[in-house]
Structures are given as structure tokens and as C-alpha cells.
Amino acid sequence: MPYASPSAGLPDQMTLHTGRAVFTEAYAVIPREVMRDIVTSYLPHWRESRVWIIARPLSGFAETFSQYVVEVAPGGGSERPELNPEAEGVLFVVAGQVVVTIEGQSHTLTEGGYAFLPPGSTWTLSNRSTEVARFHWVRKRYEAIDGIDIPPAFVTNEQSEPIRWMPGTRDTWGTTRFVEPTDLRHDMHVNIVTLEPGAVIPFEETHVMEHGLYVLEGKAVYRLNRDWVEVEQGDFMWLRAFCPQACYAGPKRFRYLLYKDVNRHAKLPF
Template sequence: MAPSYASPATGLPSQMALHTGRAVFTEAYALIPRGVMRDIVTSYLPHWRQTRLWVIARPLSGFAETFSQYVVEVLPGGGSERPEENPQAEGVLFVVEGAIELTIGSDRHRLEAGGYAFLPPGTQWTLTNSSTGPARFHWVRKRYEAVEGIEVPPAFVANERNEPIRWMPDTGDTWGTTRFVDPDDVRHDMHVNIVTLEPGAVIPFEETHVMEHGLYVLEGKAVYRLNRDWVEVEAGDFMWLRAFCPQACYAGPERFRYLLYKDVNRHAKLPF
């Protein structure tokens, strides 16, 4: 089954559209539905040409503090020779529409839909859209937590079409994860994976853990447990969870997939 990838809608709703929706920000989670990611809420970045972005997560004190996440749209001819100004920031790019030319050092890569790149801190990279249509990709950023005696992982590129789904045990191959980094590789302090649930599959318990999450729904729909609430989510929605927010899921009638961020493999920060 060929994967599909949702991304924000263009334009604005009709003036006759009802002013009701699913957007909510609580003490434990936020839900940003696809219908509110419109042109009017886009932002721009220094040193980027013909580019706009939807900022769907940023560090907020007392909520989720480890990462930011953008959906970036680059028009033909656009891009940047100075994309990342923070030398301590690592990043993951995941392409959902069109194609980009990514240069890492002296190596050039073409990333199409499903393309994935890990960019360690201090990497010299550039990005352009040399195609004839717009390109869209997720950009997840985190301040890398260096550890003495542990080397920084190298940059790499991949495509999810070439990576297996690793099914959870005892689920009949209905709930699994496409991993781009070995979970045992402690050089990495964040994972950005793709979670897949086949029609009717479930996450059968309320996961409650220290990792913060960003979940962008790539395709399908589901009913998702977020803290005390069961909420309907669909392709193009974003769920933003602070640490220890309970979560579970019932997938809908079609394959349900989401791009998942979580922080991993580091000591908890102490206030002294």
C-alpha cells in the first residue's frame, strides 16, 4: 500500500463556515486540527527565500520544553544557504509533498515524499527547491544534549519506503513503528518515527511516560485518548503532549499513521 502524506490546507474558510471546531489547549495536551492551519497563521524565517511555515510546536515553560516543529513550504527557486542559526540544534526533515535538494557538506541528496534526513548539531547544510512545484516538509528541532564520552551521531538520509515497519509483539502485525534510528543507539537523544495502525487496531493501554510528544497525523483517522479525553483526529491534525500525558488509540476504518517525535536516552534535568 503506497503511503500518503497530509499537509496544511491553503486559503481561508468561507465566511459562512460555522465557528466550531476541535482546537484545544489544555494543561496536558494541545490539539491543532488541520482546519486551523491556514495561510493567515504562517510565519517566515531569516535567510529563507520563497518560504513560509506553520509553527506547530515550540518550547513552552511548564508544558513541553524539548523541541520545536514546523511544517515548511518552499516554492520553486526557494530555500536557504543559512537554514539553521543555532549551532547546538539538531534537526530532522521529513518530506510530505514535492521534492527538495538537500546538500550536507559536499554531498547532495534529492528528497521526495517520504524522504527523511537527520542533521546533527553544527552540520553545514543547505536546502533548495529546484522543482516546478511547491515542496513541504516537517522540520523538527531540538537542542542536542551532549554527553562526555559519547560521540555525536553523523548525518544521514533515508526514505520510509525503504524502511520496514517493526510490528509490536502479539498484535498480529496491526500496530508498528518505522524507525530511522536504532533505539539502543544512545548517541541519539531524540527519535522521529512513523507509527502505523491498521484498520481497527488499538494501542490497548494508556501510555504514561516521561517523553514529550509531537504527533502529526499523516493519513487516516482515529479516536485518540489524550489525558482524560477521547478526541477524534484525522489526517493533517497535530497533537502536542507534555510529559506523562496518558495516551491510547483506536484506529478508524483505514490505515492510520502519524509522524512521532519523542526525547530519549538522557538523564532527567535536575534543578540544582
């Protein structure tokens, strides 16, 4: 199953400035064509690697998470990937393969591979193959709760997980869930949403959860706040809390990687 990832490079000098990038008070769209070499960055203690940072906490916007697309060349990786002991993470591989070692146990993640990394865990990542690897890395400061355990690390692949179809949709709109919604140990979900050709999200979802939506496959027309926006594979949508959203899927299967914060009280300012 192919997954979209940044194409890098630079556009031709004769390319017109007619792109689709937009940043509003309620949402941002970072289209695939602007994820170029010039906007990459490098991280401490990572070798032969670079990142597209496509979301980071911003006061007054989305404040709970960061999301990277990480590219690791053969021989690259890190023995000290996460420097914040309070940060939990999810890795999702979209190209190539990586070896993730968690608490001394090694796991090879191929395309579709998924790893949950709890706060304070000891892990490393390396690319031992001959091809470039790319993966999403979603990070959030874990909100510990007295009397509730921190969830353990786990590794899987989306091909091993079922799509759970929404009732009444004739198996056209569903979610691949890697964590049970009722598991209160988890304060974030990183899932995959699937809409078959012509399927819809038939109401304007308006809720407290922040979102990062990276389109893995297909195209759609997405309602974001007051606007209908056409999006395609490789695009990223970044939504603050309470941004209305809905969707009409295109002529092919439409799928995206979805972040949302869940299962915790709203923070109060006193």
C-alpha cells in the same frame, strides 16, 4: 503514498465556529482546518518559503523541541537554514521534492524522504522542481554527553525502512524506526507509527517523553489525558510529559509522524 499537509487558504465567511482546536494543561490539538495562511510565518535567510510553527518550547508544557511544517516554492530554499549551532534536526518530506546538501554532498528527498542533521552540521536546502514542496522540520537542542560521539548525518526514505510490528499485535501496530533505540548517540527519535484498520494501543501510555504527533494518513479516536478526541490526517497533537494516551484506529490505515525525547538523564533543578 499520499501524506497530509496544510491546506492553507481561508475558510468562507459563513463557516461556523465549531472547530476542534483545544489547548489544555496536558495536551493540545491543532486540527488541519486551522492551519491557514493567516498563521504562517517567515524565517530569516529563507527565500520563497513560509512555515507553520506547530510546536515550540513552552515553560511548564512541552519544553524540548520545536516542529515546523515548511512550504518552499519553486526556486526557494536557504543557504543558512539553521542559525543555532547546538540544534539537531530531522526533515521529513510530505509533498514535492527538495535538494538537501549536507557537508557538500547533495541528496534529493522526494515524498517520504528523511534526513537527520546533527548539531553543527553545514547544510542547505533548495526546491529545484516546478512544484511546491512541503516538509516537517523537527528541531531539538542536542544534549552532548562526555564519551559519546555526536551521531552523523544520514538520509533515507521511509519506503526503504521496515515497519517493526509490536509483539502480539498480528502485524497491526508497528513503528518505522530511523534510529535504533539503543543508539545512545541519539537523544531524540522521529519515527512513523502505523496502526492498521481497527488496531488499538491497548493501554494508557504514561511516560516522561514529550510528543509531537502529526497525522499523515487516516483517522482515529485518541485518548489524551482524560478525553477521547477524534483526529484525522493533517491534525497535530502536542503532548507534555506524562500525558496519558491510547488509541483506536479508524476504518483505514492510521499513521503519524512521532517525536519523542529519549536516552538522557532527567534534568535536575540544581
